[in-house]
Structures are given as structure tokens and as C-alpha cells.
Amino acid sequence: MQLSLNEDQTQILDFIDSLAKPYATVPMHDVSLALESAELDEALVENGFLDVMAVEELGPVTAALVVEKLARLPFAVEAAASAMVRPLIDPELPRPLCLMEEGKTRKPLRFLRPGASVVVVGPSGVKSFTATEEMIAPAQEDTLYGYPVAFLTALPDAMTAHDADAAEITRAWRVAMAAEAAGLLGAALASTVTYVSERKQFGRPLATFQGMRHRLAEDQVMTNTAYWMAMRAAGTGSQADAAMALHHAQEAAKRVCYDYHQFLGGMGMTLEHPLHLWTYRLKLLTAELGGRGAQGLAAAEALWG
Numbered sequence: 001m002q003l004s005l006n007e008d009q010t011q012i013l014d015f016i017d018s019l020a021k022p023y024a025t026v027p028m029h030d031v032s033l034a035l036e037s038a039e040l041d042e043a044l045v046e047n048g049f050l051d052v053m054a055v056e057e058l059g060p061v062t063a064a065l066v067v068e069k070l071a072r073l074p075f076a077v078e079a080a081a082s083a084m085v086r087p088l089i090d091p092e093l094p095r096p097l098c099l100m101e102e103g104k105t106r107k108p109l110r111f112l113r114p115g116a117s118v119v120v121v122g123p124s125g126v127k128s129f130t131a132t133e134e135m136i137a138p139a140q141e142d143t144l145y146g147y148p149v150a151f152l153t154a155l156p157d158a159m160t161a162h163d164a165d166a167a168e169i170t171r172a173w174r175v176a177m178a179a180e181a182a183g184l185l186g187a188a189l190a191s192t193v194t195y196v197s198e199r200k201q202f203g204r205p206l207a208t209f210q211g212m213r214h215r216l217a218e219d220q221v222m223t224n225t226a227y228w229m230a231m232r233a234a235g236t237g238s239q240a241d242a243a244m245a246l247h248h249a250q251e252a253a254k255r256v257c258y259d260y261h262q263f264l265g266g267m268g269m270t271l272e273h274p275l276h277l278w279t280y281r282l283k284l285l286t287a288e289l290g291g292r293g294a295q296g297l298a299a300a301e302a303l304w305g
Helices: 005-021 036-045 050-055 060-073 080-084 166-198 211-237 240-261 278-285 289-305
Strands: 096-101 119-124 125-130 137-139 149-152 161-163
Touching: 005 036, 005 050, 005 137, 005 240, 036 050, 036 240, 050 060, 050 080, 050 278, 060 080, 060 166, 080 096, 080 161, 119 166, 166 211, 166 278, 166 289, 211 240, 240 278, 240 289
Parallel strands: 096 119
Antiparallel strands: 119 125, 125 161, 137 149
């Protein structure tokens, strides 16, 4: 596995850094549970960052790098599904893209709004439809999702069937979620390290206490592993790698989010600190595609049948 970025990948990530610079920090005095920017989304589309997977010399690994990079922003961007799943179904599907397991109509769908493309993946294949206002029920305002979410109240009688393998779409979905979770984990870690390096107790920064440093080191190992497993899964195209990458990302999210909120003394739970913009998103991703148990079963099935 090639561990260093090539010149094209480096340039793309540098361009994203430059483009997203105005969105790298939380607006002053903002205490929203979720942040979005139509301007950022439009700029990403116009500059082709969500279409890199279709470029032969870039492919799925570069798409995973883009997803991971964008997930680090405090602003939630619908990039994972569009960059890594949509090209395998229909590159012309209107965005935002909402991925849904067949039969799981009661689960919250990220970025669901009128005009969104809802893709239903399951035993009967891969189908899609355009969401309308009558089909959507908004989430309660005080629900702690970290993403803009809504619920489907009904499915249309007719959907568009796509000539795509449901197993392959699920694999790409897992890789996309693993890459997004890796970015969220990295941003949450960076935010926490900054806080504990500046916050003093007993006359010294919290980060100098050995017990905290040990736990932060363990959290960093889990975060780094999530990144590399996601990139490996993107590169190999393996069902087992995809399931294991998402399993680890979901396991890491459960572990490190507890640590980070404890290190901040609960500030990330009371919106005094922007940590929730990453950890609340991670919390929702831990339930994606059935959660850790489902990923473990999928990995076992892929490895041993």
C-alpha cells in the first residue's frame, strides 16, 4: 500500500484547504447543533471535488481523502455519499444524496430535504426517488444529531431502479462512512488537544498530566488507525476491508467521544465549545448500516463465507 500522497492528491487537498478556509472555524457566538453552508457546497461542486472518483488517475482513494478532509470542518457537508457512492449508481443523481437501507424507513436521514435523491439499498436491488415535501417530517429542534436530518413519512409507489449491485453499493457506503468518521475523529482530537493544552488546573495545562496524556495517546492511535483502515478499504475495494474499516471507526467513535467530553468537563455537551459539531455527528454514524455488530458480521461473512 502506498502511504504517501501523490502530487495530484496533495494539490487537491491543498485546494480544498484554501477553498474551505472561511469555514474552518465556527462563526462567533454560534451555538447551533449543526452547521451548513450552501456557498461551500456550491463551491465544492463547481470545482469538481465531489467528482474525483470518476477521474481514472485519482479514483476512490482520492475521493476518500476528500471526504476525510471535508469531515474535519465544523460545517456538515454532504460529500461522502456524493463522492463515493453516487458515481457507482448514476453520476447525474440530484444532490444531496440520502442513503437508506431497505425497510429502515424510521431512521433519521442525513441531509434529507425536498429535492434530495433518496437511494434505497437492499435485497431487492438499488432504487431511488426524489423526496417531496409531503414525504418529510423534520426532526425535533432539540434533537442532538449534529447533522441536518429529517424523517421519511412515506415512500412513493414508484421508484427508479438502477443497474447497480446492492452489495457493491453497500461496500462503497461503508468506505464512505469510514472515511467521514476518520475526518470527524481527527477534528475532534485536534479540538480536544488544543483545549487541554490551554486550560490550566493546579497551575499547569491539563495536557501535562500523565493520566490524560496516556488516554489521549490511546485515542490518537484509534483515530490514526481509522484513517488508514478507511484508505486501505478505498484502495482495495474489498468487502472485508470495508466492513472492518467502518467497524473500527464506529468502535473508535464510541470510545473517544466519551473521553473528549470528559476532558472538556462537559463543555462540549453544553454548546460552550464546538466539540459537539464533530462528536454528535460521530454518534449518528455509529448507527450507520446496523452499527458495529452488523459490520462485524459483514466482515466475517466476507472473510469466511
